[in-house]
Amino acid sequence: MDDLRDMVRHSRGGFTLSRLRRAVLLGFKSLWLHRLRSLLTVLGIVFGVCSVIAMLAVGEGASFEAQEQIRRLGSNNIIIRSKRPTGTKNLGSQQSFVLPYGITYADVDRIKGSIPGVRVVVPGRIIKTNIWHLDKRVDGEVVGSVYWYPRMRNLKLLKGRFFSQLESLQKANVCVLDEKTAGKLFPITSPVGNSVRVGSDYYRVVGVIEAESRQAGRNNAGTKHKGESKGSASVATARAYIPLSAAKDRFGEVLVKRNSGSIEATRVELHEAVVEVKNKAEVEETARIVDEILARNHKKRDYEIVVPLAELRAAKKMAQVFNLVLGSIAAISLIVGGIGIMNIMLASVTERTREIGIRRALGARRRDIIMQFLVETVILSGIGGLIGVALGIVIPYIITAFAGMITIITPWSPLMAFGISGLVGVIFGIYPAIRAANMDPVEALRHE
Amino acid sequence: MSRAPIVSLEKVTKTYHMGQNVLNALDGVSLTFQEGEYVSIMGPSGCGKSTMLNVLGCLDRPTAGRYVLGGQDVSAFDDDALSGIRGKRLGFIFQSYNLIQQLTVVENIEVPLYYQGVPAHESREAAAALADRVGLGNRLDHKPFELSGGQQQRVGIARALVNDPLIILADEPTGNLDSRSGAEILALLDELHGQGKTIIMVTHDNEIGERSMRVVRLRDGRVEADITHG
Ligand SMILES: Nc1ncnc2c1ncn2[C@@H]1O[C@H](COP(=O)(O)OP(=O)(O)OP(=O)(O)O)[C@@H](O)[C@H]1O
Ligand SMILES: [Mg+2]
Numbered sequence: 001m002d003d004l005r006d007m008v009r010h011s012r013g014g015f016t017l018s019r020l021r022r023a024v025l026l027g028f029k030s031l032w033l034h035r036l037r038s039l040l041t042v043l044g045i046v047f048g049v050c051s052v053i054a055m056l057a058v059g060e061g062a063s064f065e066a067q068e069q070i071r072r073l074g075s076n077n078i079i080i081r082s083k084r085p086t087g088t089k090n091l092g093s094q095q096s097f098v099l100p101y102g103i104t105y106a107d108v109d110r111i112k113g114s115i116p117g118v119r120v121v122v123p124g125r126i127i128k129t130n131i132w133h134l135d136k137r138v139d140g141e142v143v144g145s146v147y148w149y150p151r152m153r154n155l156k157l158l159k160g161r162f163f164s165q166l167e168s169l170q171k172a173n174v175c176v177l178d179e180k181t182a183g184k185l186f187p188i189t190s191p192v193g194n195s196v197r198v199g200s201d202y203y204r205v206v207g208v209i210e211a212e213s214r215q216a217g218r219n220n221a222g223t224k225h226k227g228e229s230k231g232s233a234s235v236a237t238a239r240a241y242i243p244l245s246a247a248k249d250r251f252g253e254v255l256v257k258r259n260s261g262s263i264e265a266t267r268v269e270l271h272e273a274v275v276e277v278k279n280k281a282e283v284e285e286t287a288r289i290v291d292e293i294l295a296r297n298h299k300k301r302d303y304e305i306v307v308p309l310a311e312l313r314a315a316k317k318m319a320q321v322f323n324l325v326l327g328s329i330a331a332i333s334l335i336v337g338g339i340g341i342m343n344i345m346l347a348s349v350t351e352r353t354r355e356i357g358i359r360r361a362l363g364a365r366r367r368d369i370i371m372q373f374l375v376e377t378v379i380l381s382g383i384g385g386l387i388g389v390a391l392g393i394v395i396p397y398i399i400t401a402f403a404g405m406i407t408i409i410t411p412w413s414p415l416m417a418f419g420i421s422g423l424v425g426v427i428f429g430i431y432p433a434i435r436a437a438n439m440d441p442v443e444a445l446r447h448e
Numbered sequence: 449m450s451r452a453p454i455v456s457l458e459k460v461t462k463t464y465h466m467g468q469n470v471l472n473a474l475d476g477v478s479l480t481f482q483e484g485e486y487v488s489i490m491g492p493s494g495c496g497k498s499t500m501l502n503v504l505g506c507l508d509r510p511t512a513g514r515y516v517l518g519g520q521d522v523s524a525f526d527d528d529a530l531s532g533i534r535g536k537r538l539g540f541i542f543q544s545y546n547l548i549q550q551l552t553v554v555e556n557i558e559v560p561l562y563y564q565g566v567p568a569h570e571s572r573e574a575a576a577a578l579a580d581r582v583g584l585g586n587r588l589d590h591k592p593f594e595l596s597g598g599q600q601q602r603v604g605i606a607r608a609l610v611n612d613p614l615i616i617l618a619d620e621p622t623g624n625l626d627s628r629s630g631a632e633i634l635a636l637l638d639e640l641h642g643q644g645k646t647i648i649m650v651t652h653d654n655e656i657g658e659r660s661m662r663v664v665r666l667r668d669g670r671v672e673a674d675i676t677h678g
Contacts, residue, residue: 018568033550358546361507362607363535363563365528441507445546 027375034348041344042384044337045421049388050395052330052417053409057396059326060413061406063319070315072154072212073308078275078287080107082268085300101302102268103294110293111275117282118275124149125247126271131177131240132197133185140181140238142198144247150209152274160192160207168243175203181238182208196240201250203242212239283309331420337384338424341377345432349373356436357444366437373436377429378422385421389414453480454614454646455504460513462499462669473499474510475669481615481648486641488657489650491666497650498619500666504648505538505617506530518614535563539608541618545600547592553579553603554588560611571610578606582636598629605636609645616640618649622656634659 031038073079082102112118125144130137147165150157159182163174175196182191182205191205242250277286287307294303349356356369364372392414396407462474473496481487489497502508503515506522509530515523522533539560540546547556554575561571579585582602584595592600601621608616618637622630634656641647649660657663658677665673 019562019565022562022568029550354546355548358548359559359563360531361505361534361540361546362560363531363611365531365563367528368531368563442502445507445542 023371023375024379026372027379030348030352031376031379037344037348038380041341041380042387044340045334045381045384045424046337046388046391048330048334048337048424049385049417049421050392051333052327052420053389053392053413054395054399054407055326055330056323056413057392057407057409058399058405059319059323060408060410061396061400063315063322064408065406066315066319067312070308070312073306074152074154074274074276075309075312076277076280076283077152077308078277078283078290079306079308080273080275080290080294081304081306082271083302083304084266085302100267101300102270103273103303104269107294107297108270108273110297111273111290114293115275115286115289117278117286124270124272124274125244125251125268127247127251129198131181131185131238133191133194136185138181138184138238140240142175142247142251143239143241144244144251145241146244149241152276153212155212156210158208158210159190160205162207162209163241163243168245171243171245171249173201173203173246174206174242176207176209176241177205178209178211178239178241180211181240184238198240199250203240209241280309283307330417334417334420334424337421338381338428341380341425342428342432345373345377345429346435348376349432349436352436353439353444353447356439357441357447360439360441361445369437370430370433373433374426374429377433378425381421381425381429385418388421389418392417452483454483454518455479455481455648456514456516457500457503457510458514458516460500460503460510460515462496462503462508463511472669474503476513477666477669477671478513479664479671479674481646483614483646484641484644485662486637486647486660487649487662487664488660489648489664489666490652490654490657491672493652495666496669497666499669501617501619501648501650504615505540506533531563535560536611537614539611539613539616541601541604541608541616541621543620543623545592545597545604545624547600547603547607549592552589552591553584553595556592556603557606557610559607564611574610575606578610579603581609582606596629597625598632601625601629601633602636605633605640609640615646615648618647620650620652623652 080103084099085101124146127142127144129140129142131140131142132138147163147168149155150162157176158179160176162176163172166172167174177185177191177196185191185196186194191208193205195202195204197203275286275290277283284307287305287310291305294305295301359369359372393409396409399405400407457477457479460474460477461472464471464473475496477496477500489500491497499508503510506517506525510523513523514521517533518537520533522530525533534540548559551559554572557575557578558571561574566574576585576588579588582605584599584602584606587595587599592603595603601624604621608618616637621637622633625633637647637649638659647660649656651657660677662674662676664671665675
């Protein structure tokens with residue numbers, strides 16, 4: 001037995017891997033002894049970690065979608081929209097009054113003429129109306145536009161083609177439906193080759209185009225619903241595109257709307273124009289100049305200027321704030337989880353006072369006791385972290401499936417959440433562990 | 449009886465302050481113990497027996513005086529060093545066994561070796577051998593609550609032996625046992641003594657005290673009598 005004594009004397013010291021393995025095993029054993037308590041403790045961390053990941057995924061998805069929608073408007077574009085000036089509503093009650101507002105062809109020429117960096121100006125007219133196919137009806141907009149509109153707005157053609165330059169010149173009765181209109185009017189058959197009716201005119205459908213994002217400039221860039229849930233502010237209006245020349249011919253410039261007894265007539269030459277700037281760096285400056293040019297000729301502010309690039313920047317900034325807020329909320333829940341761990345570990349230390357005394361009597365140093373309890377909290381928070389990461393990855397998919405939100409899990413978010421949970425385990429475990437280690441062995445042994 | 453002393457207490461005092469009252473649980477105790485001795489510490493309740501054993505066991509530090517263990521003055525050792533001494537040189541047997549409930553018999557016996565950093569397979573072997581020696585070779589994987597008091601105390605003894613200590617300290621090891629299991633435990637201690645182990649045991653029981661070769665009687669923290677039998 002003397003050689004055992006020697007061996008014992010010399011092998012003490014370093015914290016070997018096998019010792020750590022045994023410490024971990026022991027930790028599992030102790031935690032298993034109080035399964036329910038361990039489970040409840042772990043839950044705090046699980047929810048914390050999973051909410052960190054899920055919230056960041058939702059936030060990331062929302063900002064991605066907002067940015068995507070703005071990007072679709074074209075980051076080199078400046079969009080000018082006609083807007084009914086404020087404070088003119090009452091005039092509508094005078095029967096013969098026709099209210100003219102909005103941007104005009106003259107404005108477009110002025111912009112073209114005075115800004116050299118401008119590549120194209122795409123004018124557009126929007127008429128709110130019903131679009132029919134047989135007995136099916138869509139309450140939407142007919143957009144008079146130019147043949148290069150899709151390229152301009154980054155819109156994908158889904159079927160057929162857009163109308164041609166020749167058709168524009170001929171003021172042909174052709175139209176391109178957006179996917180939404182097409183889906184509603186032609187649920188089974190292919191729309192291409194069929195016709196739709198607007199008022200008394202028929203238009204031959206030549207193509208189907210991706211639905212346009214209409215969000216930018218309507219101050220809801222942060223809206224995060226994907227798809228077409230009805231009634232939501234973010235829903236794109238159903239549209240049919242016809243040549244601008246045809247629109248001018250068929251609809252004239254005066255629109256008459258009957259509104260609960262009163263008749264309101266407005267005249268709008270152009271509802272929308274897009275100014276494409278060659279150099280991205282000049283977009284905002286150009287927008288300012290456009291505004292100046294328009295302001296000179298418009299006494300009332302009957303137009304609005306939307307700069308997608310600026311909005312994109314704002315959306316990115318907002319996304320950062322959004323992420324920060326969500327992240328903080330989630331981090332707080334992690335801290336709450338950590339406090340839960342600390343609470344349980346303190347109770348566990350008290351409960352195991354006798355065991356601590358025994359271990360100390362049998363040669364455990366303070367740091368051995370610290371290690372023992374720390375290993376337990378790290379196991380708890382580690383397991384909580386793993387389950388939390390798993391849930392945090394699954395939950396965004398469920399959110400996407402049921403709420404139709406886009407969610408994006410960036411690779412660093414589970415890593416970060418898991419890392420933080422481990423850190424929480426150490427931080428909140430250290431105090432109970434130190435308390436355990438600082439107990440007086442004699443007192444601890446006397447503890448009932 | 450001219451062997452070298454392995455333990456010596458020199459004017460050891462342990463003082464407790466309770467409010468204004470000052471209580472000397474040990475009051476200038478000087479004692480030496482030889483290697484291979486079997487000593488019973490006796491005396492009325494509250495006379496300081498456990499306090500003395502705690503000092504001897506490096507669980508408590510004396511308020512004054514020197515404590516020399518195996519040639520080292522350990523009264524000035526820091527906490528880590530004392531833990532090391534406990535783990536390497538001392539074996540404890542407690543009245544209430546003090547086994548760790550969630551560990552099995554072998555695992556309990558292994559604990560002192562674990563803190564010495566002995567590799568798992570070696571400590572497992574040593575623990576199993578000792579379990580066998582105290583007659584629990586077939587109970588290795590039982591939990592303490594599955595054992596009788598006498599069996600639990602035998603695990604306690606095996607645990608006290610596993611690090612091959614310089615002295616074995618026992619505080620009323622039979623206090624919680626019926627006379628038959630108590631006799632078994634005492635027989636085991638006698639056997640260890642026969643093999644040359646140094647045992648210091650606190651007991652209330654005169655009969656038990658008579659079995660050992662030396663009896664130290666304490667009263668109010670002082671040595672009242674120190675009798676060595678032939
Ligand atoms: N932590 C403490 N604080 C204050 N007084 C203490 C403390 N520990 C022991 N004492 C006192 O010291 C004296 C000696 O106690 P000790 O436990 O050594 O007695 P004992 O001889 O073991 O008695 P028993 O036979 O009942 O076990 C007692 O009067 C006790 O009240
Ligand atoms: Mg006592």
